[in-house]
Amino acid sequence: MPRIIKHDRVVEDDWQVLTLAAGETPATVTLPADPVLLPLPVWLARRTEISSLYRTLGVWLDSHEGPEALADDIDRLSIIAVNFPKFTDGRGYSIARLLRERYHFQGEIRAIGDVLQDQLFFMRRCGIDAYALRADKDIEKALAGLSVFSETYQAAVDQSEPLFLRRRTEASA
Amino acid sequence: MYRYDNTDQQIINERVAQYRDQIGRHLAGELSVDELRPLRLQNGLYIQRHGPMLRIAIPYGMLSAAQLRKLAEISRRYDRAVGHFTTRQNMQLNWPQFEETPDILAELASVQMHAVQTSGNCVRNITTDHFAGVAPDEWTDPRPYCELLRQWSTFHPEFAFLPRKFKIAVNAAAEDRAVIRAHDIGLDLVGNEQGEIGFRVFVGGGLGRTPILGKLIREFLPRRHLLSYLDAILRLYNRYGRRDNMYKARIKILVQALGIDEFGRQVEAEWSQLRDGPTTVPDVEFARLGGHFAPPPRATLPAEDAAHAARLRNDPAFANWVKRCVHPHKTPGYAAVTLSLKALGVAPGDISDVQMIAVAELAERFSFGELRVSHEQNVVLADVRQSDLHEVWLIARRHRLATANIGLLTDMICCPGGDLCALANARSVPIAAAIHEKFDDLDYLHDIGDISLNISGCMNSCGHHHVANIGILGVDKNDEEWYQISIGGQQGNAATIGKVIGPSFYAQEIPQVIEALIGVYLEHRTPSERFIDTLQRIGIEPFKARAYAGRDRRRTAKVDNREEEVINA
Ligand code: HEM
Ligand code: SF4
Numbered sequence: 001m002p003r004i005i006k007h008d009r010v011v012e013d014d015w016q017v018l019t020l021a022a023g024e025t026p027a028t029v030t031l032p033a034d035p036v037l038l039p040l041p042v043w044l045a046r047r048t049e050i051s052s053l054y055r056t057l058g059v060w061l062d063s064h065e066g067p068e069a070l071a072d073d074i075d076r077l078s079i080i081a082v083n084f085p086k087f088t089d090g091r092g093y094s095i096a097r098l099l100r101e102r103y104h105f106q107g108e109i110r111a112i113g114d115v116l117q118d119q120l121f122f123m124r125r126c127g128i129d130a131y132a133l134r135a136d137k138d139i140e141k142a143l144a145g146l147s148v149f150s151e152t153y154q155a156a157v158d159q160s161e162p163l164f165l166r167r168r169t170e171a172s173a
Numbered sequence: 174m175y176r177y178d179n180t181d182q183q184i185i186n187e188r189v190a191q192y193r194d195q196i197g198r199h200l201a202g203e204l205s206v207d208e209l210r211p212l213r214l215q216n217g218l219y220i221q222r223h224g225p226m227l228r229i230a231i232p233y234g235m236l237s238a239a240q241l242r243k244l245a246e247i248s249r250r251y252d253r254a255v256g257h258f259t260t261r262q263n264m265q266l267n268w269p270q271f272e273e274t275p276d277i278l279a280e281l282a283s284v285q286m287h288a289v290q291t292s293g294n295c296v297r298n299i300t301t302d303h304f305a306g307v308a309p310d311e312w313t314d315p316r317p318y319c320e321l322l323r324q325w326s327t328f329h330p331e332f333a334f335l336p337r338k339f340k341i342a343v344n345a346a347a348e349d350r351a352v353i354r355a356h357d358i359g360l361d362l363v364g365n366e367q368g369e370i371g372f373r374v375f376v377g378g379g380l381g382r383t384p385i386l387g388k389l390i391r392e393f394l395p396r397r398h399l400l401s402y403l404d405a406i407l408r409l410y411n412r413y414g415r416r417d418n419m420y421k422a423r424i425k426i427l428v429q430a431l432g433i434d435e436f437g438r439q440v441e442a443e444w445s446q447l448r449d450g451p452t453t454v455p456d457v458e459f460a461r462l463g464g465h466f467a468p469p470p471r472a473t474l475p476a477e478d479a480a481h482a483a484r485l486r487n488d489p490a491f492a493n494w495v496k497r498c499v500h501p502h503k504t505p506g507y508a509a510v511t512l513s514l515k516a517l518g519v520a521p522g523d524i525s526d527v528q529m530i531a532v533a534e535l536a537e538r539f540s541f542g543e544l545r546v547s548h549e550q551n552v553v554l555a556d557v558r559q560s561d562l563h564e565v566w567l568i569a570r571r572h573r574l575a576t577a578n579i580g581l582l583t584d585m586i587c588c589p590g591g592d593l594c595a596l597a598n599a600r601s602v603p604i605a606a607a608i609h610e611k612f613d614d615l616d617y618l619h620d621i622g623d624i625s626l627n628i629s630g631c632m633n634s635c636g637h638h639h640v641a642n643i644g645i646l647g648v649d650k651n652d653e654e655w656y657q658i659s660i661g662g663q664q665g666n667a668a669t670i671g672k673v674i675g676p677s678f679y680a681q682e683i684p685q686v687i688e689a690l691i692g693v694y695l696e697h698r699t700p701s702e703r704f705i706d707t708l709q710r711i712g713i714e715p716f717k718a719r720a721y722a723g724r725d726r727r728r729t730a731k732v733d734n735r736e737e738e739v740i741n742a
Contacts, residue, residue: 088334090294093411118212121330150187153324162400167461
């Protein structure tokens with residue numbers, strides 16, 4: 001079974017990612033057996049059908065898509081995956097933060113696509129908590145990417161206060 | 174200046190370890206060339222014409238003497254004993270060994286320095302006025318704000334992979350010396366009627382192949398909201414900036430496409446969700462940062478030093494230097510000094526290891542152990558007593574750091590160009606040298622007076638040629654080096670993009686063309702006019718006519734064709 005990093009550990013995982021092949025449309029594509037991460041257009045087109053078919057729901061957002069499109073569904077989804085078509089495409093970081101901080105999504109946010117060790121730290125800070133590492137990479141080694149820095153300057157999903165607020169309390173303590 | 178606490182130091186040390194590991198994995202074949210590239214660039218490491226180039230960050234241009242000594246030592250041990258100061262107040266080493274770069278970063282970390290985000294598609298080094306804290310026309314010190322931004326931008330988790338690089342500059346003086354409107358975000362520190370400190374915010378400026386001046390997006394942003402407001406701008410840029418075409422990827426293109434009003438509306442909408450959140454900066458933090466930039470213990474001195482005045486009368490060479498290289502200071506009896514890195518025969522902005530040591534000593538003896546790098550590629554001692562100026566001059570002169578040409582024609586901003594840079598269309602340093610040779614007479618230079626002449630070896634515009642009174646741009650014409658000339662650009666409050674005067678010139682023609690342009694000015698000027706004033710009064714035509722007189726130009730040059738590393742530069 002494929003493995004991913006989840007909550008800082010390597011675990012087995014059976015979620016499939018559905019992508020539309022050439023010629024397939026959201027309305028007509030065959031829905032595979034769950035668990036499956038669906039492309040946003042498929043989910044939007046066939047919400048009711050999918051909800052009755054699957055026990056757990058998961059959708060993936062491409063980097064040009066926005067969390068806004070899932071605003072009404074946030075509580076129904078178990079997993080929202082964020083695709084990184086290339087690791088240098090940084091839109092997914094904003095998407096993940098918005099999902100957590102604006103839409104208060106409590107489920108798993110999974111990075112998929114060109115997911116590499118050296119970006120994991122940033123991903124985690126933005127609220128991503130599962131990482132489907134690119135298949136050709138050593139997933140055990142990549143774990144190290146989660147703990148590169150022991151301290152950070154900015155507030156983010158993993159740290160509610162920027163360093164300057166925490167420095168202050170330390171100094172006055 | 175800002176001193177690291179344990180946390181700052183720990184973060185920088187961990188950065189060195191991370192980079193060392195990345196280089197190690199690359200050498201072990203676990204990290205491909207393409208995977209390493211953005212990572213090394215975010216540590217300042219380029220691969221250039223002759224091999225690697227390392228760009229070291231000098232946050233907002235501030236250096237301590239100890240740091241400069243370390244740079245001298247590094248340049249000697251790991252390079253060819255010379256460094257190059259850039260228009261972004263950084264230092265470039267042109268000959269490091271790839272495998273040794275982790276060691277260089279470790280050396281830098283030992284003096285609270287790094288190469289973090291000096292390249293790559295992320296927030297770059299914050300720049301500001303090289304007279305920050307001492308300029309008489311400044312109303313508050315911009316450096317605490319620069320340091321706040323340095324920390325906020327360092328490893329910002331959301332904005333490490335933007336569509337393109339992102340440059341921020343801060344000004345707090347009546348006269349903008351940081352070219353803030355040539356930056357992605359320009360911040361102008363101002364006060365409102367209630368006496369609150371805040372910023373006028375400009376967005377969407379940039380040079381490169383589409384030079385655009387930043388547009389005003391907010392008239393007054395209270396300082397406590399600075400970070401949340403920048404988060405809002407950057408989030409929009411990160412999500413909606415173009416990623417399909419790197420030449421259209423800067424924020425200026427997004428701002429242009431939406432229009433400043435619509436962009437401003439979207440920023441306000443995003444910001445309304447972020448403002449007053451945890452990233453709101455309390456006054457105590459500004460006070461803490463401000464404490465790091467408290468004025469040094471200056472003496473109480475008379476405004477005019479009698480001995481200094483006498484030397485000025487008796488020593489014309491010294492007086493000439495004072496006229497060009499010594500600048501007013503807000504504390505009576507003190508002055509700021511520019512050490513010129515524009516001596517004849519030296520690439521503009523280059524500084525040797527011996528000069529670095531000499532400057533460090535000067536700073537220690539005469540300027541509280543600190544110095545600054547200017548975006549014009551010179552070095553500034555900001556706190557020199559008037560009574561010490563003569564001695565500073567004597568020492569600087571021995572090290573060829575006292576050319577009395579600051580603000581004059583030979584104080585050129587010049588990029589490394591084709592001698593070193595893989596993106597160049599043409600060389601720029603030899604052009605600077607040829608011009609310098611032609612205008613090597615100081616009396617003549619002083620007579621010509623204030624003028625800016627900047628040179629870039631390609632459209633990327635690292636030499637700021639767009640905002641120069643005379644701008645020279647290297648272009649490629651059937652694999653030969655040609656140069657396009659623009660005039661009428663300027664920096665400062667009246668920042669303007671220069672206009673191209675016509676078809677390009679052959680390298681050998683450039684000094685004569687410059688001479689022709691200067692000739693028109695000298696003939697037409699009134700006693701109080703600078704080059705730019707005369708040009709604005711009489712228009713571009715007389716200059717154009719003289720530049721092309723006797724030259725046949727029909728073909729225009731292809732402006733650019735090198736695209737390889739541009740994506741990552
Ligand atoms: C030698 C290696 C260098 C390379 C490969 C390089 C590359 C580039 C590139 C590709 C751009 C255009 C970016 C864009 O338009 O998006 C650029 C812009 C710039 N670079 Fe460099 N550069 C180098 C050295 C320098 C040096 C030595 C300086 C300072 C003298 C400098 C300062 C700048 C500035 C001020 C800009 C304009 C920023 C803007 O477009 O707003 N660079 N550089
Ligand atoms: S302007 Fe062009 S030639 Fe000059 S340093 Fe920049 S990229 Fe290189």
